[in-house]
Amino acid sequence: MKRKLFVPMFVTTVLLASCGADPTENQTTAPVVEKEKSTTKQTTDRWEATAADTEVSHIHGAGFWQDGRPVIATHTGLMEFREDGWYELSSNRHDYMGFELVVDGFYASGHPALDSPYKNPLGVVRGTEKGETLEIRSLEGEADFHYMSVGYETESIYVYLEQATKELAPGFYRSLDGGVSFEPMKMDGIEGRGIAGITADASEPKRVFVCGPDGILVSDDGGDTFEPFDDQGNIVTMAAAKGQLAYIAKTGTSFDLVVSDLTDETETSIDLPSMNGDNVPIELVMEAERLLLATSDNSVYVFEDEEWTQLLQAGKVK
Numbered sequence: 001m002k003r004k005l006f007v008p009m010f011v012t013t014v015l016l017a018s019c020g021a022d023p024t025e026n027q028t029t030a031p032v033v034e035k036e037k038s039t040t041k042q043t044t045d046r047w048e049a050t051a052a053d054t055e056v057s058h059i060h061g062a063g064f065w066q067d068g069r070p071v072i073a074t075h076t077g078l079m080e081f082r083e084d085g086w087y088e089l090s091s092n093r094h095d096y097m098g099f100e101l102v103v104d105g106f107y108a109s110g111h112p113a114l115d116s117p118y119k120n121p122l123g124v125v126r127g128t129e130k131g132e133t134l135e136i137r138s139l140e141g142e143a144d145f146h147y148m149s150v151g152y153e154t155e156s157i158y159v160y161l162e163q164a165t166k167e168l169a170p171g172f173y174r175s176l177d178g179g180v181s182f183e184p185m186k187m188d189g190i191e192g193r194g195i196a197g198i199t200a201d202a203s204e205p206k207r208v209f210v211c212g213p214d215g216i217l218v219s220d221d222g223g224d225t226f227e228p229f230d231d232q233g234n235i236v237t238m239a240a241a242k243g244q245l246a247y248i249a250k251t252g253t254s255f256d257l258v259v260s261d262l263t264d265e266t267e268t269s270i271d272l273p274s275m276n277g278d279n280v281p282i283e284l285v286m287e288a289e290r291l292l293l294a295t296s297d298n299s300v301y302v303f304e305d306e307e308w309t310q311l312l313q314a315g316k317v318k
Contacts (some may be wrong), residue, residue, distance in 0.1 A: 050086040054317040059294045060282045061099020072180035073099035078131045081311050089131050097146030109145035124179035149198050154205040174222050185223030202240045211235035241286040248281045273301045273308040
């Protein structure tokens with residue numbers, strides 16, 4: 001039985017900024033796929049090469065597929081990078097929010113394509129087969145989680161709910177059953193601190209980090225109590241891999257990338273790629289020795305073999 005949940009009141013400045021994307025406008029028409037038992041599945045390859053000069057907008061998530069290829073979630077669906085350039089999934093072209101990779105798929109929220117059988121918003125979606133198969137886990141037609149983080153190995157989900165649903169008040173929630181149900185996080189220890197982001201640990205189901213202008217805090221009890229992890233300035237984005245946490249701090253007009261080893265408590269600094277002055281890092285993903293970075297002008301960079309390569313410049317496909 002579901003129970004009505006309320007987040008306890010606390011004094012905290014929440015700085016989570018809305019992505020501001022229109023839920024259904026300017027989306028590309030996709031094939032209508034029959035909906036059956038909250039699952040959509042295609043059996044044919046629907047990946048197509050992206051045309052040169054295509055403008056990519058609203059990157060709301062990124063990662064590395066299980067085959068190692070970089071993938072981004074955009075206003076009009078999923079795109080992956082191959083040796084010969086960008087490709088896009090022509091089906092299930094939803095406006096994904098909170099896109100997060102897990103061992104054998106991904107989780108997301110957001111808004112359905114215009115001709116989709118799904119209700120708007122999507123609620124919590126679990127995808128497999130690189131997005132060709134989708135399963136609604138909960139809150140279809142009720143919740144759009146712009147701020148959702150999922151443990152890569154654990155599939156523990158941590159979210160910030162901006163607008164109330166039928167049973168959930170706005171606030172911070174966790175799900176330890178893959179998005180089927182949610183319970184409120186008490187968030188003790190964050191009073192008076194601004195929060196701009198939330199990141200689930202990759203392998204510890206009840207470890208979660210929050211960051212903002214006052215640094216990073218960590219919880220080992222599913223978000224009920226937090227303690228300082230790093231107080232070094234304004235953290236704009238962060239990412240977790242097994243035993244590691246990477247974060248980008250802003251100092252004045254410059255940005256610094258640090259990778260923290262959670263086992264031996266050592267830190268390593270990595271030079272960021274050269275970016276325009278108005279460019280801000282918005283998405284950071286870490287996988288072993290690789291990093292994926294997306295910025296506010298819809299540029300995408302990959303870090304491997306100790307160097308950065310630009311995959312997308314200011315949202316324009318070459």
